[in-house]
Amino acid sequence: MKLLLQRYLAAQFILPLVVSTFFFISFLLTFELFRLTELLVTRDISLWFTLKLVGNIALTFIPLSLPIAVFFSTIFCLNRLSSDSEYIAMRAGGLTKSRILFPFLIVAAVLAASVYQLNQNVIPKSNMAFRQKINYLTSSGLLAGIKEGQFFTLIPNLTLFATHSTKYGRNLEEVFLHLKENADSHKVILAERGELVFERSAESLSEKLTLTLYNGNIVGQAKGENLEKILFEKYVFPVSQQQFDERFSIKETMLTSHELEGVLKMTEQEAQKTYNFNKKEFFNAKYEFWNRKNGAFICFIFCFLGFSLGVSGNRGKSKNSGLMGLMCLIVYYGLYFSLVGLAKKGTIPIPLAVFLPITVMSFFGIWFYRKLDWQS
Numbered sequence: 001m002k003l004l005l006q007r008y009l010a011a012q013f014i015l016p017l018v019v020s021t022f023f024f025i026s027f028l029l030t031f032e033l034f035r036l037t038e039l040l041v042t043r044d045i046s047l048w049f050t051l052k053l054v055g056n057i058a059l060t061f062i063p064l065s066l067p068i069a070v071f072f073s074t075i076f077c078l079n080r081l082s083s084d085s086e087y088i089a090m091r092a093g094g095l096t097k098s099r100i101l102f103p104f105l106i107v108a109a110v111l112a113a114s115v116y117q118l119n120q121n122v123i124p125k126s127n128m129a130f131r132q133k134i135n136y137l138t139s140s141g142l143l144a145g146i147k148e149g150q151f152f153t154l155i156p157n158l159t160l161f162a163t164h165s166t167k168y169g170r171n172l173e174e175v176f177l178h179l180k181e182n183a184d185s186h187k188v189i190l191a192e193r194g195e196l197v198f199e200r201s202a203e204s205l206s207e208k209l210t211l212t213l214y215n216g217n218i219v220g221q222a223k224g225e226n227l228e229k230i231l232f233e234k235y236v237f238p239v240s241q242q243q244f245d246e247r248f249s250i251k252e253t254m255l256t257s258h259e260l261e262g263v264l265k266m267t268e269q270e271a272q273k274t275y276n277f278n279k280k281e282f283f284n285a286k287y288e289f290w291n292r293k294n295g296a297f298i299c300f301i302f303c304f305l306g307f308s309l310g311v312s313g314n315r316g317k318s319k320n321s322g323l324m325g326l327m328c329l330i331v332y333y334g335l336y337f338s339l340v341g342l343a344k345k346g347t348i349p350i351p352l353a354v355f356l357p358i359t360v361m362s363f364f365g366i367w368f369y370r371k372l373d374w375q376s
Helices: 002-042 047-060 062-083 086-092 097-139 241-245 257-264 268-275 279-310 321-344 350-370
Strands: 158-165 171-182 185-200 207-222 228-239
Touching: 002 047, 002 062, 002 097, 047 062, 047 097, 062 086, 062 097, 062 279, 062 321, 086 097, 097 257, 097 279, 171 207, 185 228, 257 279, 268 279, 279 321, 279 350, 321 350
Parallel strands: none
Antiparallel strands: 158 171, 171 185, 185 207, 207 228
């Protein structure tokens, strides 16, 4: 009988949890899609590409949305059980608070383990895929930067100048091109006219830019060598994939937890050399490592706190559970971001800043739990 009741409680909890999780993810997704609307509607992309992009974004919102969904779903479920007197009936039937709490904690533990596993590899890869797709979309605006009478320097190690240019730089006249192949080798190309062909693949997200030049010359010189000049009627100049990849920088959210653990062992100079992290990004990488650990605990503690706040309508003074829950969230995130700000200044260690707020919420949960009527 007790097992049947616990399965019933878990079933009552799961439905509002799914609905609230979907709501919070959709809410966050709305703001992100507003920002991407211009890119999505002005680019020639397929529906499948758009759906994959939305899927990548939605997946990255799970660790942020799920703890809040667990918190409010637990409060909602216990409020309903209390208002229907089911909670009182179960207590009168001999079930202790801990037995009623148990199925909620089991579901929360499964969710916490899922968030932890997602944070290890899946979400970093989703962040990487999302940034690659955004880079792919914004690259179509690359040619818009080619304007007549202005130097174009958006591609690393390449400088382009044209006296006249059609829209998006497809056709150029009186072209000047400077290419830095390495630290000791440079080339200067002059041509009467040129044609740009920009190709992209939505499947591989690869990009290819080919510049065909007509009636010109190439002047190049490597260190310690003589000046070389070549005349040409037609010259096809391919811009390598590597030059496009250099526009894409690795962020801490794209690293797996194993890679972030390696960053913790690095000095700031080593992180700069390995991932091109500056001082701020080096701190963000260390913060990201500990924040992922914290994400699993939040689901579990918020469920316990939500249970303690959600029980109402029993013997004793009633309470506004929703308002109290909102106040607890304000306290948690206010304390959390304040401590992270101190950690950024080096005042306190990052683990302390990350784990102290959830520890405070644990004490709040215990205090509210002990105040429930009919103590076991």
